[in-house]
Amino acid sequence: MEVVYYFSRSGRSEFVANELSKRRNAQVFKIDDHRDWSGFKGMFWGGYHATFRIGIPIDYRKPHDDEEIILVFPVWASALPPAVRTFCKEVSKARITAVVTSSGSLLKERKGFKKVVDLVKVDAEIVDF
Ligand SMILES: Cc1cc2nc3c(=O)[nH]c(=O)nc-3n(C[C@H](O)[C@H](O)[C@H](O)COP(=O)(O)O)c2cc1C
Numbered sequence: 001m002e003v004v005y006y007f008s009r010s011g012r013s014e015f016v017a018n019e020l021s022k023r024r025n026a027q028v029f030k031i032d033d034h035r036d037w038s039g040f041k042g043m044f045w046g047g048y049h050a051t052f053r054i055g056i057p058i059d060y061r062k063p064h065d066d067e068e069i070i071l072v073f074p075v076w077a078s079a080l081p082p083a084v085r086t087f088c089k090e091v092s093k094a095r096i097t098a099v100v101t102s103s104g105s106l107l108k109e110r111k112g113f114k115k116v117v118d119l120v121k122v123d124a125e126i127v128d129f
Contacts, residue, residue, distance in 0.1 A: 006072040017072040033083035050076035055086040075102035
């Protein structure tokens with residue numbers, strides 16, 4: 001069975017996750033790091049954490065062993081947001097199909113995922129995979 005997880009700062013990855021959840025009839029779960037990444041300060045520290053590969057504690061509903069995981073998240077500094085880094089470490093990248101939103105560049109840390117789907121600048125439509 002498929003389940004959708006997402007991390008989102010400004011709502012785009014959340015929108016994509018909800019769309020995928022509807023289309024694929026899969027439950028959707030938020031990854032919560034309890035941080036405020038808003039504004040310039042949030043953008044700066046977000047970039048800092050991503051650049052230096054820093055993970056942070058997160059809360060999420062633990063996936064069951066038989067679930068296939070679709071994980072939607074934004075590219076941060078060509079890398080993983082800190083909450084996503086922790087999720088990937090705890091859950092294992094090999095189980096995860098990454099659906100990555102970005103405003104122009106691709107995720108550089110692609111190794112280890114089951115699959116990576118890039119949604120560069122795509123807003124309302126979602127590529128099927
Ligand atoms: C800290 C930070 C770093 C980012 N770095 C990149 C980047 O390296 N390349 C890129 O194309 N977009 C980058 N972006 C833009 C986001 O990936 C893009 O706007 C994303 O779709 C936002 O998704 P969200 O609304 O779910 O947070 C960055 C955004 C933030 C906040």
